[in-house]
Each structure stands twice: as C-alpha cells, then as structure tokens.
Amino acid sequence: MKRTISAMRGPGSLNHNRRSFTAENVNPERSSLNVVYRDEPIQKVYHELFDEAVNRYNAKQKRKDRCINDYYEHLRTGKQEKLFHELIVQIGNKDDMGVLTENGALAKKLLDEYMQGFQERNPTLRVFGAFLHMDEATPHLHIDFVPYVSGWKGEGLDTKVSLKQALKALGFAGGSKRESELNQWINAEKEQLAAVMERHGIEWEQKGTHEEHLSVLDFKKQERSKEVAALETAKQECQTDLTEMQEQLETAQTAVEAAEQRVQKAELTYQKQSQKLNKLAPIMEGLENLSAQYSQRPEEWVPEAATFETAKSYREKKAIPLIQKLVKVLFALHRKYWEVKDERDKYLHFYQDEKKATHHLSQRLKEVEAENSQLYAMKRDFRRVWNYFGAEKMQQVIGLMREQEQTTDRSQKKNRQNSVEL
Numbered sequence: 001m002k003r004t005i006s007a008m009r010g011p012g013s014l015n016h017n018r019r020s021f022t023a024e025n026v027n028p029e030r031s032s033l034n035v036v037y038r039d040e041p042i043q044k045v046y047h048e049l050f051d052e053a054v055n056r057y058n059a060k061q062k063r064k065d066r067c068i069n070d071y072y073e074h075l076r077t078g079k080q081e082k083l084f085h086e087l088i089v090q091i092g093n094k095d096d097m098g099v100l101t102e103n104g105a106l107a108k109k110l111l112d113e114y115m116q117g118f119q120e121r122n123p124t125l126r127v128f129g130a131f132l133h134m135d136e137a138t139p140h141l142h143i144d145f146v147p148y149v150s151g152w153k154g155e156g157l158d159t160k161v162s163l164k165q166a167l168k169a170l171g172f173a174g175g176s177k178r179e180s181e182l183n184q185w186i187n188a189e190k191e192q193l194a195a196v197m198e199r200h201g202i203e204w205e206q207k208g209t210h211e212e213h214l215s216v217l218d219f220k221k222q223e224r225s226k227e228v229a230a231l232e233t234a235k236q237e238c239q240t241d242l243t244e245m246q247e248q249l250e251t252a253q254t255a256v257e258a259a260e261q262r263v264q265k266a267e268l269t270y271q272k273q274s275q276k277l278n279k280l281a282p283i284m285e286g287l288e289n290l291s292a293q294y295s296q297r298p299e300e301w302v303p304e305a306a307t308f309e310t311a312k313s314y315r316e317k318k319a320i321p322l323i324q325k326l327v328k329v330l331f332a333l334h335r336k337y338w339e340v341k342d343e344r345d346k347y348l349h350f351y352q353d354e355k356k357a358t359h360h361l362s363q364r365l366k367e368v369e370a371e372n373s374q375l376y377a378m379k380r381d382f383r384r385v386w387n388y389f390g391a392e393k394m395q396q397v398i399g400l401m402r403e404q405e406q407t408t409d410r411s412q413k414k415n416r417q418n419s420v421e422l
Helices: 014-018 028-033 042-059 071-076 102-116 163-169 181-199 215-294 311-389 391-421
Strands: 005-009 035-039 085-091 125-133 140-149
Touching: 005 181, 014 125, 014 140, 035 102, 042 071, 042 125, 042 140, 085 102, 085 181, 102 125, 102 140, 102 181, 140 163, 163 181, 311 391
Parallel strands: none
Antiparallel strands: 005 085, 035 125, 085 140, 125 140
C-alpha cells in the first residue's frame, strides 16, 4: 500500500482547532471522535517560557520605556515575530484514507503514533495545542507551537521567540528559499511520519511537488482563510465603531476636565473678589455716610476764621479747597467699591454658567460610557452569532441586509426628489 504525506504550515485558527465554531466542512456528530493531545492557554505558556528572561532584560534597562511588561502583548502588538506557528499533517486524501473507512481508522492510529514523539524530537518548539480531527473528510493533525531559542547573545531577551533560531537549534541550517530552515524541518517531519507508516507496511508515495497532493488541505485552508477574512472584516467594523466611540469618550472627558478647571479658576477668582469686597464693605459704609454728609455745601459746616485771621482768607484759601479735595477722595473710593463689586458679580455669573456646562458635559460623558459598554456587549453577541451560524450564512444575511438598506435609501431619495419637484 502506498500513500502520500501532506505536511504544511497552517493558518493557526485556534477556534477552528478547538471547535469553538462549526465550519461547513465539519460534521459535528463526529466531533466527539476528535483527539485533544494538548490545549493550553498560550499566555500561560509565554509566562512559563519567558518571564525569567523578561526580568533579566528589564533589570539591565536604564530607561523605563524600554522595559517589557508582558512579552506576549509585546509581540502581539509588534511586527517582528508571530506569536505561534502551526503544522498540519495528513496521510493520503479523502479518496484513499476517508475518515469513515478502515483506512481512515488506520490513518488515525498512524498520526497518533507520530504525534507521541513530536515534542521530544522538537524541544525548541513548545507545543501548546495539538488536535487530531476525525470530523472532516480525512483524518489530520493540527500542531500549534511556540518556537523559541535560549542563550541568545544578540539584542533583546536571552530567551525569545524565533522560528529561524529554534529550527537552527534543531540542526536545520538555511539555504535557498526552497531549502529554508522551515522546509528542511517539514521534510524531516515527513520522514518521521514515513518511518511510522513503514512500520505498519505502508510506503510513502512521493509525488513531484508538494502542491500536487495537498488539494484537500488546500481547499480546507482556503475555506478557513475565507472564514478568518470574513471574521476579520466584521471585527474591523466593530473595532471602527469602538474606536469612534472611544474617541468621543476621550473628547467628552477632555471637555469635562477643561470645564472643571475653568470652574475652579472662576470660583477662586470669585472668592478673591469676595474677600476684597468683604474688607472694603465696612470702610465703604462709613465713607458713604461721610461722603453724604460732607458733599453738601462745604461752606455751611466750615468753621469761622480765628481772631487773627480774616474769614475770607481762611475759607477761600484753606478750608474750602481742603474739603473739596476730601470729597473727591471719598467719591473715588466709593467708585472703586462699585467697580470691585461689579467685577465680583461678573465672575459669579461666569462661575454659575461654567458649573451648568460642566454638569451637562458630565451627563453626556455618562451617556457615552453607557453607549460604549453597550457596543462592547453587541460586539460579543455578534461574535457568538457569527460562530453559531458560520461565516457563509452570516455573509449572506449581511449582504441581504445591505441590499435592503440600499433599496430603502434609494426609495427615500426618490421620494424626496419627487416632493421637491411638486
């Protein structure tokens, strides 16, 4: 018996591997026959592999902005390395190793034996997910792993993610594009599976090119790629809405903070003006009485001249000019009092207006926060519905709804044009 071997890089759809949603090429009635060898949270694996290296790296940094808080998030938001890689392995195809046939049961046994030694012979590829699927057309393995290198002497962490260096540590030195470290390693894994098959009397049928015997997996990969692309589109739409809502939230928060600062400033100015006014009030009360008393015909209350001074000289040259000058001072102080009072009242009105505006902005901020929370909930519900019905059905529904909306918009526009013409 001869059978082909298919081994290829997978898209790394963990939700597909875990059957978090059911794709069209999956028979859920057979999902119970799937085998889960390993299914660990990838964040947990990152902490296990890299936390000590992160601590050593951070201890050497003199600037806090160069420290790494979480290596998983550091890579996820960066562009240097993928978080993990996936290998998909299959024997034969749906025609000669169909999952419902005896040969399909044999393929399961061979893949299981192959999987048992995978981690031991690939110590620099930390497996965190391994799944044998028996609910599709042909039995196949998904192996998800984090490639890493230890004792690194270059820049960055001394233990870090690197597919190239991880494969080099296994003895696969790069050459041409066709003979890259990855291709050499995949061919070596094919040899491992071929050895398992040989022990069970099955010969490896090697064809001219890798692509010739991957038609089934290629089809499934394309379908999964469509599903992932559709999900990414939906995710992007939700993310755009969330970003817009977040921007509104930040704008509202900024406006509230600015208004609160203006209110505090106005209140402080109002308090200062009130303090000045309070100090002037008792003085001005006395000055008002004096100004009222002495502003009336000063010649009536100026004393008569002394015995040795003529009355005319005393009244015209001394008394009357002095009193007139005093009256002017009193009126100047009186005017200053009212200027301070008017200034205080102006800031009082400004303070009250700003306080009302701040209250309005605070209410709007609460509304935006509630809308933001509602949008996050809608995003989660949308993902659940998407996973339940599948990408194709959801795309059909979305397309139908968009057509209906466009039809409605065209109809409303036409009605508005007719109304204008009439």
